[in-house]
Amino acid sequence: MASVQPDSATVGAGPAPPSGGVALGFYDVGKVFDRANTELTVLADVHLEVRENEFTCIVGPSGCGKSTLLNLAAGLSPVSHGRVEFRGRLVQGVNTDVGYITQDSNLLPWATVLENVSLPLEIRHANWSRQQRTERALEWIERVGLKGFERHYPHQLSGGMQKRVSIARTLVYDPDILLMDEPFGALDAITKLTLQNLLLNLWQERHKTIVFVTHDLAEAITLGDRVVIMTKRPGRVKTVLAVDLDRPRDAFRLAETPAYAAVHRQFWDLFRDEVTEVDSDE
Ligand SMILES: Nc1ncnc2c1ncn2[C@@H]1O[C@H](COP(=O)(O)OP(=O)(O)OP(=O)(O)O)[C@@H](O)[C@H]1O
Ligand SMILES: [Mg+2]
Known part of the structure; x- marks a missing residue:
């Protein structure tokens, strides 16, 4: 039976097999882009710790700063506020320890x-x-x-x-840690499920630390140990939820199970408000 545990402390409860350490830490992170005569605040007050060996999925509406967050972790862009740490070290400049599969x-x-x-x-x-x-x-x-x-x-x-x-x-x-930015976003449903299974199997075998960005809640639940729900822009961490579904998982069959349906229903209630209003870019 599935249970959904809001995990507001971000480090603590969660399914096995994390070894416990913090791989990536975002502490009070903000990101502001300069636009012609204006500033666009894309991320604000982001606090998030990604644990070693854990599969963390980040979901949020389009434009809430998900890719920006990964770019900060990869050191491709500097923070405007706060700090990003990789294994306790400040990320400054390109972070060559991460493998980054871009959008x-x-x-x-x-x-x-x-x-x-x-x-x-x-x-x-x-x-x-x-x-x-x-x-x-x-x-x-x-x-x-x-x-x-x-x-x-x-x-x-x-x-x-x-x-x-x-x-x-x-x-x-x-690489010990993988950042994946909506890698299956543009694919047809069957190909998407096939590649989700490939990734589930690779994770099962190697337990890499994975940060996987998607706007698809079902995908996040299928893959993740924890799901980070972000708000509309400026993106903030709304909540972090543990996905208590057994592994190994089969992406083709998981959605048929009552346990999955229960998790999806509860997560959707928290996610719905963030995706039902269309946001302008300014
Ligand atoms: N280099 C940049 N300069 C100015 N604005 C930027 C830059 N990069 C991103 N933005 C803006 O920041 C906001 C967030 O962009 P980002 O790509 O991080 O969103 P996202 O959550 O990944 O969206 P999607 O789900 O559509 O991929 C958008 O409004 C985007 O236009
Ligand atoms: Mg993106």
């Missing part, structure tokens, strides 16, 4: 699947032999279900296949 696949169009997946190894493991790098890349290409497509170019692949490449390209160098 766009960003594959190199002129490079094959094998070359796209190998490239991070050339940068991060320059001391490896070419054969070692190729073997590792081929292993990941197979794991994401793209065996046989090694010599294809991105334009020869479907959207779902391109997403698989971007996942392989990040997991290939084995």
